Amino acid sequence: MTPSFLIGQYISTGSVIHRLDPRIKLVMVFIFVFIVFFANHLYSYVLFSTFVIVVALATKIRLSYILKGIMPVGIFLLFTFFLHVVMTNEGQALLTIGPLTIYTGGVIRGIEISVRLFLLVFFTSLLTLTTPPMAITDGLEKLLSPLKKVGVPVHEFALMVSITLRFIPTLMEETDKISKAQASRGVDFRSGSLKSRAYAVVSLLIPLFISSFRRADDLALAMEARGYRGGEGRTNIRALILQKRDYVAMILYGLMILLFIFVQS
Amino acid sequence: MSWIEFRHVSFRYHENEPWVLDDVSFVVQSNESVALIGKNGSGKSTIAKLMIGLLQPQAGEIFIDGQIVNEETIWDIRSQVGLVFQNPENQFVGTTVYDDVAFGLENLAVPREEMTHRIERSLQQVGMLAYRDREPHDLSGGQKQRIALASVLAVEPKILLLDEATSMLDPHGTESINQLFRQLKREQNMTHVTVTHDTEEVMYADRVLVIDQGKIAEDCTPRQLFCRQELLDEYGLRIPFIVELTNELYKQGISLDDPMNHKELLDQLWTFHLTE
Ligand SMILES: Nc1ncnc2c1ncn2[C@@H]1O[C@H](COP(=O)(O)OP(=O)(O)O)[C@@H](O)[C@H]1O
Ligand SMILES: [Mg+2]
Numbered sequence: 001m002t003p004s005f006l007i008g009q010y011i012s013t014g015s016v017i018h019r020l021d022p023r024i025k026l027v028m029v030f031i032f033v034f035i036v037f038f039a040n041h042l043y044s045y046v047l048f049s050t051f052v053i054v055v056a057l058a059t060k061i062r063l064s065y066i067l068k069g070i071m072p073v074g075i076f077l078l079f080t081f082f083l084h085v086v087m088t089n090e091g092q093a094l095l096t097i098g099p100l101t102i103y104t105g106g107v108i109r110g111i112e113i114s115v116r117l118f119l120l121v122f123f124t125s126l127l128t129l130t131t132p133p134m135a136i137t138d139g140l141e142k143l144l145s146p147l148k149k150v151g152v153p154v155h156e157f158a159l160m161v162s163i164t165l166r167f168i169p170t171l172m173e174e175t176d177k178i179s180k181a182q183a184s185r186g187v188d189f190r191s192g193s194l195k196s197r198a199y200a201v202v203s204l205l206i207p208l209f210i211s212s213f214r215r216a217d218d219l220a221l222a223m224e225a226r227g228y229r230g231g232e233g234r235t236n237i238r239a240l241i242l243q244k245r246d247y248v249a250m251i252l253y254g255l256m257i258l259l260f261i262f263v264q265s
Numbered sequence: 266m267s268w269i270e271f272r273h274v275s276f277r278y279h280e281n282e283p284w285v286l287d288d289v290s291f292v293v294q295s296n297e298s299v300a301l302i303g304k305n306g307s308g309k310s311t312i313a314k315l316m317i318g319l320l321q322p323q324a325g326e327i328f329i330d331g332q333i334v335n336e337e338t339i340w341d342i343r344s345q346v347g348l349v350f351q352n353p354e355n356q357f358v359g360t361t362v363y364d365d366v367a368f369g370l371e372n373l374a375v376p377r378e379e380m381t382h383r384i385e386r387s388l389q390q391v392g393m394l395a396y397r398d399r400e401p402h403d404l405s406g407g408q409k410q411r412i413a414l415a416s417v418l419a420v421e422p423k424i425l426l427l428d429e430a431t432s433m434l435d436p437h438g439t440e441s442i443n444q445l446f447r448q449l450k451r452e453q454n455m456t457h458v459t460v461t462h463d464t465e466e467v468m469y470a471d472r473v474l475v476i477d478q479g480k481i482a483e484d485c486t487p488r489q490l491f492c493r494q495e496l497l498d499e500y501g502l503r504i505p506f507i508v509e510l511t512n513e514l515y516k517q518g519i520s521l522d523d524p525m526n527h528k529e530l531l532d533q534l535w536t537f538h539l540t541e
Contacts, residue, residue, distance in 0.1 A: 012398070134360040166360045169402035218355035225317055225350075226358070226416065227343045227372035235374045237367035237381075 009069070010132050013060040018130045021246045022139030028253055029127050035260065036116050043263045045115055051256055052123050059130050066125060073121045077114050084110035133165040138238050155231030163219070171212065178207050268456065269293040269316060269424065274325035276311060285311050287479040288325070293472075298450055298457040300467045300487070302500055303476035309460045310351075312476070313428045316458070317346045329424065344373055347417030351429040353409035357401045362393065362412050365401075369420045387419040391445060407438025411445065418449075424456045425449070431463060439463065464505045468525055475500065488523055 012018065017025075039045060056066060090105025128136070141158035148154050179189060182203050189200045269292065276286040285308050293299050301309050314320045315327055318339035327334040329342050350356045359365030366384045375383070388394040391411040401409060410430055417425065427446070431439040447469055450457060459466055467473055473490050475483035483496065490496060491508045504512075507530050511521050519537065524530035 132360065134364055162360055163358070166357070166401065169400075170354055173402070215355045218350065218352055219358065221314070221319055222350055222356035223358055223368075224319060225343065225348045226369035226420070227340060228368070229340065229372065233374050234371045235377060235380070236371060237364065237377065237384075239377060 009128070011061055011065070011129055013130075015058060015060040015130065016245060017055060017059045017126070019243075019245065020130075020249055021240060021242055022131050022135040023143055023240060024242075024246050024249055025127050025131055026136065026139045026143060028249075029124055031253075031257070032123050033120055035257065036120050038264065039116065039260070040112070041264055044260055045119075047256070047260055047263055048119050049115075052119055052126070055123070055126055059126060061129055066122070066129065069129070070121050070125050073117075077117055077121075080117060081110040081114045084113050134162055135238065137162045137165070138236070138240065142240055155234075159231075167215070170215075171208070174211060175204065175208060179204050268295050268297075268328075268330060269458070270328040270331075271312075271315075272326045272328070274315065274322045274327060276308075276315060276320060276322045276324075285479050286315075286322070289479070289481060290325075291474060291481055291484065293456060293458060296454055296456055298469070298471045299459070300470035300473045301458060301460045301476060302462065302467060302473060302502065303482075304500065307476045308479045309476050310428050313348060313426050313458070313460060316424075316426060317348050318342050344420055345422055346424040346426060347420055347422035348426040348428065349410065349413045349417055349430045351432055353406040353413065353433060354401070356413050357409055360400060361397070362388070362399050362401075362404070363397045365412055366416045366419050369416050373420065383419045383421070384415075387415040390418055390449075391415040405438060406434045407441055410434060410438065410442050414442070414445065422455070424458070427457075427459045427461070429460050429462070431461070431466075462501070464503050467502065468505045468507070488525060 036048065039048060056063060059066075085102055085106045086100060088106035088109050089101075089103055091103045091108070094102045094104055094107065096102070131139075137158045140161075141154055144152070144154045144157075182200070183189065187200045187203050189197065189204075191197075192200075271289050271291050274286055274289045275284050277284045289312070301312065303309050311320065315322060316329070316334070318334045321335065329346060332338055332342070334342050357365055358368045363384060366387060367380055370380045370383060384397075385394065388397055391414050393408065393411050393415060396404065396408065396412075404412070413430070431442050434442065443463070443466060446457075446459075446466075449455065450469070457470075459470065461467060467490065468487050470487055473483070473485055473487055474481055475485075475490075475496065483490070490502075491504060496502075497504060507524055507527065510530070511524060514521060521530070521533045521537065524533050
């Protein structure tokens with residue numbers, strides 16, 4: 001599995017961050033996503049950057065690996081950056097290329113947005129790097145469980161997510177196998193007109209779909225055979241009990257937010 | 266006390282189609298080990314699914330331990346009957362080995378401490394305890410089947426069904442699962458039903474049921490089966506090495522008492538050697 005295959009695929013290093021309760025980590029990420037967009041002060045950016053770097057170091061995962069994992073988002077970042085540079089008409093004009101004029105305001109906005117997005121993706125990838133998908137799902141299920149009362153199928157949703165995650169590598173492998181098999185029969189995925197390439201992709205998708213349905217069928221039978229009958233009356237092997245380290249993490253995070261509010265005002 | 270009884274069972278997947286199982290009756294005794302053989306499409310998997318209530322017969326009744334299998338009893342039945350399917354990939358539910366073994370126990374609402382204990386024990390049984398945190402994509406097919414077996418064993422069923430559990434594995438994986446399975450047979454009181462195309466496995470069963478077009482064509486011992494070349498040919502079974510050797514020795518004028526496993530063969534060869 002290449003590191004860039006999924007944004008921040010779980011790596012076990014056994015760090016404190018790994019051992020934090022997934023609910024705590026999820027809530028932290030949600031709050032982070034929210035407050036990062038309130039940042040508009042240089043010091044706030046410095047604060048957030050320091051914070052995510054400290055957390056990244058605490059995960060004991062190589063920084064280069066983390067960065068490699070979020071590479072695919074880099075293109076999106078660049079795109080957003082240029083979009084803001086081109087679209088904003090504030091501040092002084094810097095230079096004019098044909099019909100386009102670039103303003104200082106645009107450059108600043110571009111940088112700001114990119115930094116925010118980068119922080120956001122970086123921090124979120126720390127969540128997925130240090131938390132097994134199943135733990136994330138469990139955490140979400142627990143956090144959202146009050147919604148069960150109003151009829152939201154939280155358990156089913158969590159199960160769906162966990163099965164999807166479990167089958168991603170399987171389907172990737174299968175896609176690879178089918179595309180090789182089709183290529184050996186002369187299907188060309190890389191060249192030719194758009195239309196012929198679209199046909200090539202169809203030749204990949206149809207077998208993939210057929211086998212996925214088959215898998216889904218088999219899996220449903222296997223689950224039923226093992227006594228699955230919905231979320232009611234099930235126990236869960238993963239106990240989520242807050243530990244001392246979770247409280248410490250919450251306090252530190254709270255302090256960081258206080259500092260942020262202080263810096264902003 | 267864990268027997269299986271099929272009483273005049275008929276089943277088809279859709280109306281207006283020919284019966285997949287046509288008036289099938291048989292009994293598997295407690296602690297007996299039965300091999301189901303037959304061509305593809307003869308109805309073997311259908312029998313396995315009926316036993317665990319994944320399908321309901323249109324006619325006839327199925328009993329597990331004297332308890333009828335129907336909509337009301339299936340949840341109870343499923344805690345007593347474990348089924349391992351053919352495809353190692355498609356029966357792995359959990360994101361890790363540990364989660365997968367836990368799945369069946371969670372469904373039965375087993376308390377957490379008890380679960381931990383049972384998961385460890387069953388992983389130990391299949392020799393996969395060291396792999397407890399692994400994800401399915403870095404396990405081989407054979408290892409996944411071991412986990413499937415562990416998942417079933419954790420529930421502590423009285424009846425174990427294997428539906429071509431080794432047919433998608435390489436020879437090495439097949440051999441390791443077969444060995445494990447034989448060991449379980451020796452060490453635990455369980456009733457075993459194995460759907461298989463593997464002669465070696467048939468040889469280790471107490472009894473063989475040959476299924477042909479939804480009917481029981483033969484009900485015999487492995488010994489009787491291996492004596493009938495026409496049956497072996499029809500169902501594409503290879504003669505096991507031991508039986509072949511015995512036949513060859515017979516042609517050479519050495520007659521053994523139909524050994525059915527390596528130990529019996531060895532013992533008889535020694536006896537022969539010493540009495541000559
Ligand atoms: N889900 C299904 N829907 C319709 N027909 C099926 C289904 N599963 C199996 N069959 C049919 O039932 C017959 C017996 O199948 P099966 O029990 O799987 O045979 P075996 O396991 O001996 O190969 C076959 O003719 C097969 O085509
Ligand atoms: Mg079958």
